[in-house]
Amino acid sequence: AQSVTQPDIHITVSEGASLELRCNYSYGATPYLFWYVQSPGQGLQLLLKYFSGDTLVQGIKGFEAEFKRSQSSFNLRKPSVHWSDAAEYFCAVVVNQAGTALIFGKGTTLSVSS
Amino acid sequence: EPEVTQTPSHQVTQMGQEVILRCVPISNHLYFYWYRQILGQKVEFLVSFYNNEISEKSEIFDDQFSVERPDGSNFTLKIRSTKLEDSAMYFCASSDPGGVGGQYFGPGTRLTVT
Numbered sequence: 001a002q003s004v005t006q007p008d009i010h011i012t013v014s015e016g017a018s019l020e021l022r023c024n025y026s027y028g029a030t031p032y033l034f035w036y037v038q039s040p041g042q043g044l045q046l047l048l049k050y051f052s053g054d055t056l057v058q059g060i061k062g063f064e065a066e067f068k069r070s071q072s073s074f075n076l077r078k079p080s081v082h083w084s085d086a087a088e089y090f091c092a093v094v095v096n097q098a099g100t101a102l103i104f105g106k107g108t109t110l111s112v113s114s
Numbered sequence: 115e116p117e118v119t120q121t122p123s124h125q126v127t128q129m130g131q132e133v134i135l136r137c138v139p140i141s142n143h144l145y146f147y148w149y150r151q152i153l154g155q156k157v158e159f160l161v162s163f164y165n166n167e168i169s170e171k172s173e174i175f176d177d178q179f180s181v182e183r184p185d186g187s188n189f190t191l192k193i194r195s196t197k198l199e200d201s202a203m204y205f206c207a208s209s210d211p212g213g214v215g216g217q218y219f220g221p222g223t224r225l226t227v228t
Contacts, residue, residue: 044219101159
């Protein structure tokens with residue numbers, strides 16, 4: 001069965017420092033990969049997605065993610081974190097079929113210290 | 115920028131009552147979804163809907179649940195007889211005609227069953 005693992009439940013980063021959130025997936029083929037962010041009391045906002053092609057994808061708010069097939073990973077990065085980035089981040093996968101369910105990881109809560 | 119909207123933002127109901135959660139997906143999207151997130155847990159898929167029928171559903175989506183697209187804009191989730199364990203945040207999402215361009219989520223409806 002497909003699964004998504006986000007090994008870090010909670011990460012604290014200093015404002016201005018770099019960030020990397022880890023995501024590993026388990027699936028026979030390469031799925032479509034996504035990162036979502038959820039601010040407190042808010043819905044899920046799509047940060048970026050990977051379908052194929054260039055393994056480094058750029059998203060909104062200065063985020064990027066790199067797909068590594070050999071490691072079944074899709075880690076999210078940001079070179080300089082802002083206090084407003086504090087939120088919960090979810091990695092998700094979907095098999096490459098239209099209308100198929102997203103499978104989410106358990107999420108990583110990011111705190112930003114000043 | 116077009117967005118998914120959901121009403122109400124918060125619904126309180128008594129156990130055994132029926133509730134209807136409403137969503138207006140992005141206008142040119144053809145795939146629609148419901149997810150739920152129990153407090154402190156990960157986002158779980160309930161159902162996907164395309165071309166006026168359910169295309170996929172999870173084990174959670176039992177006979178107590180139903181979905182409908184009553185007109186050209188609304189997409190609803192009905193829970194016939196609510197249980198305490200139905201208390202959760204319910205998210206509606208929609209995706210583009212290709213179905214895999216990323217799912218865009220609404221802000222959610224917090225359902226509290228007492």
